Amino acid sequence: MFKTLLRLLILGCCGGFAMAHSAERLRVATEGAYPPFSFTNEQSQLAGFDVDIAQELCRRLEKDCEVIAVPWNELLPGLAAGRYAMIVASMAKTPKREQQAEFTDAYYRTRNVFIGRRDPRLTQVNPETARGKTLATQADTTYADYLQQHYPTATLKLTATLTEAFAALARGEVALVLTDNLSAFEFLRSKAGQKLDIIGPPLAINETGEAAYIQVRKGDLPLRDAVNAALRKLWLDGTYHRINARYFPFSIY
Amino acid sequence: MYAESSIRNENRRPRLVPTLLLGAIIAGILGGVAAAVLLMVQYDILQLAEEANRILLPDIQAEVRTVVNLERLKVFGEIVRHGADPVERREAQLAAQILAMDAVYEKDASIKHRVNQVYGIIERMAAHRAQQDAVGPLTEPAQGPLLDGKVVNDWKEASAILENLVQHLSVDAAVTASEGSARIARQAKRAMLVVVLVSGGLALLFVIMILFVQCAVVRPILHATYGLKQIRTHPGALQMRRERLQELDDIAGAVGAFGAALSQINERTADLEREITERQQAQARLMELATTDSLTGLHNRRYFMDTATQEFERARRYQIPLSLLMIDADRFKSINDRFGHHIGDEVLKALAMIGQRQLRETDLFARLGGEEFAILLPQTDLADARVVAERLRQTIAEHTVDTEQGLLNFTVSLGLSSLNPVTADLDDLLRQADVALYQAKQNGRNRVEPTLFR
Numbered sequence: 001m002f003k004t005l006l007r008l009l010i011l012g013c014c015g016g017f018a019m020a021h022s023a024e025r026l027r028v029a030t031e032g033a034y035p036p037f038s039f040t041n042e043q044s045q046l047a048g049f050d051v052d053i054a055q056e057l058c059r060r061l062e063k064d065c066e067v068i069a070v071p072w073n074e075l076l077p078g079l080a081a082g083r084y085a086m087i088v089a090s091m092a093k094t095p096k097r098e099q100q101a102e103f104t105d106a107y108y109r110t111r112n113v114f115i116g117r118r119d120p121r122l123t124q125v126n127p128e129t130a131r132g133k134t135l136a137t138q139a140d141t142t143y144a145d146y147l148q149q150h151y152p153t154a155t156l157k158l159t160a161t162l163t164e165a166f167a168a169l170a171r172g173e174v175a176l177v178l179t180d181n182l183s184a185f186e187f188l189r190s191k192a193g194q195k196l197d198i199i200g201p202p203l204a205i206n207e208t209g210e211a212a213y214i215q216v217r218k219g220d221l222p223l224r225d226a227v228n229a230a231l232r233k234l235w236l237d238g239t240y241h242r243i244n245a246r247y248f249p250f251s252i253y
Numbered sequence: 254m255y256a257e258s259s260i261r262n263e264n265r266r267p268r269l270v271p272t273l274l275l276g277a278i279i280a281g282i283l284g285g286v287a288a289a290v291l292l293m294v295q296y297d298i299l300q301l302a303e304e305a306n307r308i309l310l311p312d313i314q315a316e317v318r319t320v321v322n323l324e325r326l327k328v329f330g331e332i333v334r335h336g337a338d339p340v341e342r343r344e345a346q347l348a349a350q351i352l353a354m355d356a357v358y359e360k361d362a363s364i365k366h367r368v369n370q371v372y373g374i375i376e377r378m379a380a381h382r383a384q385q386d387a388v389g390p391l392t393e394p395a396q397g398p399l400l401d402g403k404v405v406n407d408w409k410e411a412s413a414i415l416e417n418l419v420q421h422l423s424v425d426a427a428v429t430a431s432e433g434s435a436r437i438a439r440q441a442k443r444a445m446l447v448v449v450l451v452s453g454g455l456a457l458l459f460v461i462m463i464l465f466v467q468c469a470v471v472r473p474i475l476h477a478t479y480g481l482k483q484i485r486t487h488p489g490a491l492q493m494r495r496e497r498l499q500e501l502d503d504i505a506g507a508v509g510a511f512g513a514a515l516s517q518i519n520e521r522t523a524d525l526e527r528e529i530t531e532r533q534q535a536q537a538r539l540m541e542l543a544t545t546d547s548l549t550g551l552h553n554r555r556y557f558m559d560t561a562t563q564e565f566e567r568a569r570r571y572q573i574p575l576s577l578l579m580i581d582a583d584r585f586k587s588i589n590d591r592f593g594h595h596i597g598d599e600v601l602k603a604l605a606m607i608g609q610r611q612l613r614e615t616d617l618f619a620r621l622g623g624e625e626f627a628i629l630l631p632q633t634d635l636a637d638a639r640v641v642a643e644r645l646r647q648t649i650a651e652h653t654v655d656t657e658q659g660l661l662n663f664t665v666s667l668g669l670s671s672l673n674p675v676t677a678d679l680d681d682l683l684r685q686a687d688v689a690l691y692q693a694k695q696n697g698r699n700r701v702e703p704t705l706f707r
Contacts, residue, residue: 111354181351189344198347202354232306235314249348250325251318 025064027084028054032069033161036186036247037090037212040069052243053107053234054088057214060230072161073140076100079217086223087215090180092142097215102224106211107231108252110180111202112143115188116169118197125176125200130154136165136174143178146205169196178203180210182252266499269470276462280455287451294444301437309430319359320422326352326368327415330375334408339386346379364418371411378404473501480508484515491516546620548598549605557619558679561629564617565679568631568672576638578628579668579686580604580645583698585624588663596656597624600663603654611645627686635671635703642667642701650699664699666690671704 030038030050038048051067058065067088070078075087079101093103114125114135122129131153137143139158147156157174159165162183169177170192176199179187187193204210214231216223234240235253244252325348332345353372356365381404473496480491491512496502544556552560561577568575582588582600589597601624608618608628617629630638646667654661668690670682685704693702 109355109358111351111357113354181354185347185351188347194340194343198350202357232310236310249329250352251321253314253318 025066026058026061026086028058028065028067028086028088029070029075029078029084030054030067030087031072031075031089031161033072033163034090034183035163037183038069039163049108049243049247050088050090052246053240054086056234056239056243057086057088057227057230060233061226072138076215079215082217085216085220086227090212091215092210093213094142099218101215101218102220104214104216104224104227105231106213108182109211110182110252111210112146112178112205113181113184113202114176114178114199115184115193115196116176116199117195119199122199127151127153130176133175134173135176135178136168137178138162138165142205146203147178166192182248185248266497266502268499269501272465272469272498273462276458276465280458283451283454283458287447290447291444294440294447298437298440298444301433301440305430305433309433313427313430315358315360316422319364320419322352322355323364323368323415323419323422326371326375327412330371330378330408330411330415333375333378333382339383342379342382346375349375367414367418371415374404374407374411378408469497470501473498473505477501477504477508480505480512484508484512549602549620551605551609551626552617552619554619554621557617557621557627557629560617561627562679564629564631565672565682569676573632574634574637575672575682576630576633576635577670577682577686578630578638578642578645579670579683579690580608580626580628580665581667581690581694582624583664583666583694585663588661592656592658592661596658596661599654599656600661603652603663604649604665607648607652608645611641611648627683633671635669638669638671639701639703642669646699646701666693666698667701668693669701669703 030046030048032038032040032046034048034050036048037050038046041047046067046069054067055065068084070084070089072089075089075091076097078084079087087101088107090108091097093106097103116122116125127150130151132155134155134157135147135151136157136159137147139160144156144158147154157165157168159168162177162179165174165177165179166187168174177184181198181202184198188196188198214227216227231240240253241251329345329349329352333342333349336342336345349372353369356368359365359368476493476496480493483491491509493505493509493512496505544552546553565575567573582604585597585600588600601620604626605618605620608626612618612628613630615631617631619627621627628641630641633641646665650662650664652662654663668686668688670676670685670689672682676682676685689702689704692705693700696702
């Protein structure tokens with residue numbers, strides 16, 4: 001009697017699990033305004049390195065993927081609120097963010113650079129040389145925190161997206177933009193960036209290392225571990241390198 | 254018996270529980286050692302596997318990245334060196350610049366240094382190309398003469414450096430990974446060997462312990478049981494052998510000792526039985542001697558007095574009639590004198606024989622001494638006693654004794670008394686009978702004279 005009950009229970013659980021498994025959609029949030037990692041292409045579809053990685057991860061996790069664009073400053077609150085299970089949005093790791101979400105292993109690495117108009121007098125950017133200049137970067141980022149903390153001498157323009165900061169730089173409204181060297185590379189090689197350059201050596205602004213991580217809900221360790229395993233598989237079977245090659249002529253891992 | 258038990262105690266033997274405990278401890282130690290070895294091996298395997306995932310894979314990934322990017326750096330340098338399109342050259346230089354920045358992540362400081370060195374050369378080449386672009390359009394193919402010799406040589410050197418780095422890098426991690434998996438396989442084999450050896454050892458130990466229990470415990474118990482059964486039939490023949498374990502040796506010893514003791518007891522019992530029988534016979538003989546007159550085979554005076562006293566008491570208590578006859582052979586002294594004691598004895602024997610033949614079972618006939626006899630007649634009053642006495646007197650008088658010296662007739666005188674209210678005790682009754690006997694003698698012998706009440 002007990003055995004029969006137990007068997008039924010196990011069957012029920014397995015059945016339920018299997019059904020949930022096949023039917024479950026995995027909602028993944030990205031920013032959608034951070035080329036080449038996430039952006040809206042000519043067909044008005046989300047595209048980019050982060051989007052491709054998200055979709056490949058979903059495939060490895062055997063789930064239907066739904067990648068949605070969420071404004072940068074709403075990404076973590078939305079995750080906590082349960083609107084999606086995972087964020088793939090080139091997010092750096094900070095102690096404050098780690099309190100809000102579980103971080104996976106890093107999925108690419110960057111350095112932080114200033115970009116601006118080539119100027120022989122400005123070979124190095126520091127609070128002295130930046131005095132009186134207008135500096136732009138995306139709001140609510142580690143860059144914004146860094147500028148607010150170290151560049152009181154400069155005027156800061158914090159934009160909702162990095163694309164807006166680049167546009168302001170292209171229009172000459174700001175002198176310098178602080179960003180990662182990969183998005184900088186993408187912008188500098190675009191038409192709008194032809195007259196611009198990386199100014200000075202890279203900055204060390206984040207003691208936890210300058211890398212991008214995927215986030216899952218706080219406490220969702222099974223998903224975190226599954227994503228880590230899937231990331232390793234992506235790298236080992238060459239998928240990662242193919243995606244990498246779509247956006248960069250070198251390895252960013 | 255004591256000697257044997259002390260011999261058994263002298264050479265001590267292993268005891269059952271400590272011996273089994275020893276087996277269990279050996280098994281425990283074996284199991285413990287195996288568990289420890291297995292745990293160590295498993296831990297090592299786990300560490301290796303963990304290492305493969307957490308350290309080795311990231312290392313491989315980093316090396317691959319380094320190799321790829323070093324090769325890319327060379328390509329970017331070539332584009333800067335030979336590329337016709339300034340936009341393309343600029344992009345290549347930017348990419349090279351980013352790779353130079355990323356070199357900060359390299360673990361190997363020399364790689365970081367070399368990459369920065371190479372990027373310096375690429376930057377200088379780019380500057381030269383930009384200068385030339387400013388001077389005028391390209392007139393010659395993008396080869397040597399376009400740039401000054403130093404930069405070209407520097408780039409050749411840089412290319413060689415990159416080539417060298419790549420070739421050295423591409424092996425380490427893979428070799429480590431391969432070695433790691435080989436070590437895992439070795440450890441797994443070792444674990445398997447340990448499992449096989451230990452389970453074999455434990456099985457062997459188990460079999461040995463079962464055999465040991467069979468030989469050292471079960472068989473001795475069966476022996477002892479069989480021995481105990483044997484004791485009933487042949488206690489003397491029981492032979493118990495020495496056993497391996499002290500406890501069972503003690504049991505065997507106890508059974509043996511029990512058999513020996515039982516055998517001794519049996520012997521003693523037989524002896525005692527014999528002795529008792531002999532004593533009973535001796536006692537019966539003594540009793541007979543004490544209560545019997547050797548000449549006539551009649552009861553003697555002592556027996557007569559004891560029994561008569563009891564009879565007298567009973568008769569008086571229950572008021573049952575009781576009579577007493579005193580008999581005396583007439584002129585016995587002259588028979589003795591004339592024919593000798595031998596003939597006198599014959600006469601007495603004849604008297605006893607005739608009396609025994611005529612009297613009832615309950616009548617008590619005894620020789621009181623010499624030629625004097627007494628007969629106690631229970632439940633017989635004076636009149637009946639007188640009939641008995643008269644018949645006895647007559648029978649004796651008519652009897653002829655056949656002796657060596659010819660046929661002989663003799664007579665007896667009888668004094669008769671009966672229990673009456675004035676009789677005080679047995680002595681009184683005897684005295685009365687004596688008086689009557691005396692009267693019979695006085696009145697001429699060969700007659701019965703009852704007691705006369707006055």
